[in-house]
Amino acid sequence: MKVLKAFALVAALCGAVTAQARSLEDIQKSGTIILASEGQYAPFNFFKGKQLTGYEIDVAEVVAKKMGLKFEWKTVGFDALLTGLAQDRWDLVIASHAITEERAKAVTFTLPHYCSGGQIVSMTPSIAKAGDLASKTVAVQTGTTYLEHVKKVPGVKDVKNFPTDEAARNALASKRVDAWVTDRFVAKEMLAKNAKAGFKPGDMLFIEQVASAVSKGNQGLADAWNKALKAAIADGSIAAISQKYFQEDVTCK
CATH class of the missing domain: 3.40.190.10 (Periplasmic binding protein-like II)
Incomplete structure (x- = not known):
């Protein structure tokens, strides 16, 4: 959120x-x-x-x-x-x-x-946990909690900001980044609608009240x-x- x-x-x-x-x-x-x-x-x-x-x-x-x-x-x-x-x-x-x-x-x-949190999404099962983000480039939407939380993960190579969550997702789809962190319900809907696109849901990074x-x-x-x-x-x-x-x-x- x-x-x-x-x-x-x-x-x-x-x-x-x-x-x-x-x-x-x-x-x-x-x-x-x-x-x-x-x-x-x-x-x-x-x-x-x-x-x-x-x-x-x-x-x-x-x-x-x-x-x-x-x-x-x-x-x-x-x-x-x-x-x-x-x-x-x-x-x-x-x-x-x-x-x-x-x-x-x-x-x-x-x-x-509602309560939710930030979930890792990638294009490979090898990037699923917080530790897997080490040496990786991660996409987030500008102005979100995801930015600060991803920055706290040890070893992250870079955090790329995008004006919308959709733009961050598209950066992952085009493999300009290694992972995307977004709301777990946003990820759930996206995965359901794009079942054949190759997105892989990973772990939650944090939980928040909205x-x-x-x-x-x-x-x-x-x-x-x-x-x-x-x-x-x-x-x-x-x-x-x-x-x-x-x-x-x-x-x-």
């Missing part, structure tokens, strides 16, 4: 032209919550034709409805999502942001809506979102969405 590099994130948000975030009361008065996502990270958030869809999109819409709100979607590049949140361009971001200590200094997280984010200190909105999310989990709505996209329950246990 995705996360801006810690220091870059804090610097970007501190340097943003910060506006006053809409409170829960303001949102309730308007009747509509403004949600933001990337739209380029299947199966979590992506466009099917002109329709924004995906696990996170469905989850957010169910939660918004349980809050008694209509919703309006905005989509921008991943790196601009939290900056736009600080500028009050939207009320909540849901785009596979991992919960990290550094990010929690800049935004307020909701409860996690949550939505609201402006720092906007606790009223976070609490209301959490209450509605808990209700959607309790009534089976989130489990049904999980089954739709992953054929398993992806919520955190």
Whole structure:
């Protein structure tokens, strides 16, 4: 799942032209919550034709409805999502942001809506474990947790950044890199759709909780979102969405 590099994130948000975030009361008065996502990270958030869809999109819409709100979607590049949140361009971001200590200094997280982690994918069974990445070149998407985690693996020759996860995958397919590290559910869907492409799933490098984010200190909105999310989990709505996209329950246990 995705996360801006810690220091870059804090610097970007501190340097943003910060506006006053809409409170829960303001949102309730308007009747509509403004949600933001990337739209380029299947199966979590992506466009099917002109329709924004995906696990996170469905989850957010169910939660918004349980809050008694209509919703309006905005989509921008991943790196601009939290900056736009600080500028009050939207009320909540849901785009596979991992919960990290550094990010929690800049935004307020909701409860996690799924747990996942970074998985190694290669074109050969000989590259499957963290130790197998020694002397190898690894592809990751720019601005993600995968970058920092791969850098911590002893002996990695190089980490190549790509603007999208798809571009990182294509670099592996064309053998410009030796391995690709991505979200385990992204890898699962890709492997299912490209069974004959030669991709080999490897081990998990790390596990993380993934949550939505609201402006720092906007606790009223976070609490209301959490209450509605808990209700959607309790009534089976989130489990049904999980089954739709992953054929398993992806919520955190």
